[in-house]
Amino acid sequence: MPKVKLPRKSTAVDMTAMCDVAFLLLSFFILATKTKPPEAVAVMTPSSVSTKIAKEEAILVTLTKEGKVYLMLGDKAKKEAILEDINTTKALGLTPTELSKLKKMEFIGMPFNKIKSMLQLSEPMEPKRMEGIPIGDSTKNELNDWIGSVVRSYRGESMENLNLLVKGDNAAKYPAFKFVKESFKKNDIFKFKIVTNPEGVPLNSELALNPPGGPAPAAEK
Amino acid sequence: MSEIQQVNQSSKRRSGKSNIRVDLTPMVDLGFLLITFFVFTTTMSQPTAMNLIMPNDSAGPQDMVCASCVLTVLLEKDNVIRFYEGLPENQPLIQQTSFGEQGIRDLLLRKKTQVGQLPGSTKELVLIIKSSKESTFQNFVDIVDEVAINQVRHYYLSDINDDDRKIFNLHP
Numbered sequence: 500m501p502k503v504k505l506p507r508k509s510t511a512v513d514m515t516a517m518c519d520v521a522f523l524l525l526s527f528f529i530l531a532t533k534t535k536p537p538e539a540v541a542v543m544t545p546s547s548v549s550t551k552i553a554k555e556e557a558i559l560v561t562l563t564k565e566g567k568v569y570l571m572l573g574d575k576a577k578k579e580a581i582l583e584d585i586n587t588t589k590a591l592g593l594t595p596t597e598l599s600k601l602k603k604m605e606f607i608g609m610p611f612n613k614i615k616s617m618l619q620l621s622e623p624m625e626p627k628r629m630e631g632i633p634i635g636d637s638t639k640n641e642l643n644d645w646i647g648s649v650v651r652s653y654r655g656e657s658m659e660n661l662n663l664l665v666k667g668d669n670a671a672k673y674p675a676f677k678f679v680k681e682s683f684k685k686n687d688i689f690k691f692k693i694v695t696n697p698e699g700v701p702l703n704s705e706l707a708l709n710p711p712g713g714p715a716p717a718a719e720k
Numbered sequence: 721m722s723e724i725q726q727v728n729q730s731s732k733r734r735s736g737k738s739n740i741r742v743d744l745t746p747m748v749d750l751g752f753l754l755i756t757f758f759v760f761t762t763t764m765s766q767p768t769a770m771n772l773i774m775p776n777d778s779a780g781p782q783d784m785v786c787a788s789c790v791l792t793v794l795l796e797k798d799n800v801i802r803f804y805e806g807l808p809e810n811q812p813l814i815q816q817t818s819f820g821e822q823g824i825r826d827l828l829l830r831k832k833t834q835v836g837q838l839p840g841s842t843k844e845l846v847l848i849i850k851s852s853k854e855s856t857f858q859n860f861v862d863i864v865d866e867v868a869i870n871q872v873r874h875y876y877l878s879d880i881n882d883d884d885r886k887i888f889n890l891h892p
Contacts, residue, residue, distance in 0.1 A: 514744030521751025528755060532762035544767065545861040548868055553769035562857065664769060669858035673795070673851040676860060677879075684774060692769035693861060701821065705829070705871040 540569060540606065540626050542668045546698035548706060553694050554662050558649050560642070561606070562667040566675040567631030569608040570645055574662070577652045578602060584648040591615060608632055611641055634678040642682040650686045666694040772864065774877070789835050789846050793824070794880075794888055795863060797854035803827065808883045819862050828870040847875040850884060 540563055559571040572578040582601055586593050589611050593601065597618040601607075608629035609617050617624050633641045653661045663683070667676055683691055700707045787810070793803040799819050804812035817823040828847070835845045849863055867875050884890065 511743075514748050518744045518748045518751060521748050521755065525751055525755045525758065528758040528762065532758065533766065534762050545858040545865075547768065547770045547861060547865040549768045549770040549865075551769050551771070553767045666767075667857040667861075669856060671857040672853065673855045673857065673860055674853055676857050677851070680774070689774040690771070692771055693864075694767045695770050695861060695865075697766075697768045698865075701825070701869060704825070704869045705832075706869045709871075 540567075542666055543670075544666060544694050544696055545669050547693070547695035548698055548700045549695060550697065551692075553664060553692065557662040557664045559664045559666055559694075560679055562665065562671045562675055562679060563631070564668045564670045565631075566672060567608065567629070568634050568642060568675070568679065569606045569626060569629070570632060570642070571606055572649075577649075580652040581648050584651055585645065588648065589644060593618065607645075611644075634675065634682070640678060640682055640685075642679060643685050646682050646686045646688065650688065661688070663688060663691040664694050665691060770861065770864065770868075786838075786843055788838060789843050790848060791828075791831050791845060792848040792850065792884075793863065794884065795849070795851045795855035795859045797852065799859060801863075802888060804887065805831065808887050812887075814888065819859070819866075824863070824866050825870060828866060828872060832870060832872065844873050847872050849875060849877050850880050851877075852880065852890070 540561055542561055542563060555573060556575075557573045559573055561569040561571065563569070572581055579602060582598060585591065586598060591611060591614055593615060597615065600618050600623075601614070604623060606626040606629065608626055608631045609624075610630060610633050613630065617629075632645065633639050649661070649663075665676070665679060683689075787807045788805070790807060791803060791805055792808075793801050795801060801817045801819065801824055802814055803817060804814050806812045817827055828845075832845045835843050847867065849860075851860055864875075880890070
């Protein structure tokens with residue numbers, strides 16, 4: 500039997516197509532995504548069918564798993580006024596340098612009586628190590644005062660400009676949220692938003708069959 | 721690395737046309753490396769915001785509702801929902817359900833159609849939501865979301881009172 504001569508084929512594959520795909524995907528990811536904002540405090544938000552995009556420039560109240568409350572003043576134009584207001588109304592006795600230091604901090608999460616000592620530390624404190632703004636029954640609820648200052652800084656403007664968001668962790672207990680809700684109500688804020696992950700509307704549900712102008716207004720007894 | 725050089729006759733007789741093929745393997749590697757980097761450092765979905773509007777209740781509650789229009793749900797530990805229909809005075813039957821399509825969604829839909837078929841002027845379901853201490857923020861958002869999904873027009877967020885403690889057999 501004569502030997503079958505196998506033609507020796509090159510194993511080199513043309514990589515051009517693969518290269519094209521790789522860079523196409525790359526450009527898609529660059530364009531379609533957004534860089535993650537630094538997450539100093541880990542919060543897993545619940546999902547909702549809401550389709551409105553949460554604005555960045557907002558007063559954000561973060562509620563963590565452990566029940567700690569942080570405040571983020573995203574509205575840069577107002578941040579200074581709010582901090583100065585809280586400094587005078589709560590007599591924190593902060594010097595201008597300490598105020599500017601506080602202004603640079605993204606998260607506010609300390610009781611009033613510990614803000615000054617926190618600012619005197621050489622290194623800025625990590626949000627994770629902060630105690631959180633005390634919440635609870637009316638007297639101890641310092642969030643009341645913070646929201647009060649926020650509302651004062653918006654005085655003279657339409658309250659529509661005040662974009663108040665609550666970002667809560669899935670595992671946060673309800674009472675903590677109730678206290679946050681109550682501190683809004685104390686300051687005559689009856690409208691706020693909850694940050695959620697988008698979720699598809701279930702098929703054949705009422706909402707999918709006849710999409711409304713907006714969700715039903717909530718009410719509280 | 722991946723190309724096995726073939727020395728054959730053709731390469732020897734080099735004509736004026738030179739072979740301009742470049743090995744693209746490293747470029748592909750680089751491409752996928754960058755993709756991985758972007759996948760890990762970026763977020764795809766932007767967070768959405770769910771509206772929650774509370775009425776100014778300083779004047780106190782005023783509206784009386786029809787007894788058969790009311791559904792009261794209590795959110796409890798471990799994603800359990802307990803509910804009763806009607807007013808607490810009438811010793812209603814306490815039932816249990818869960819979150820999800822078969823649970824709360826079916827319940828709301830059933831009750832909504834049931835109330836819609838009641839005789840008299842157009843009546844609408846009134847949902848009263850009570851959250852126990854052990855329920856989580858997720859439970860709360862889920863139930864408000866179900867309200868939006870089922871288009872329940874009237875719902876109230878209410879605190880647990882003594883009636884509820886008795887009826888749901890809760891410890892204070």
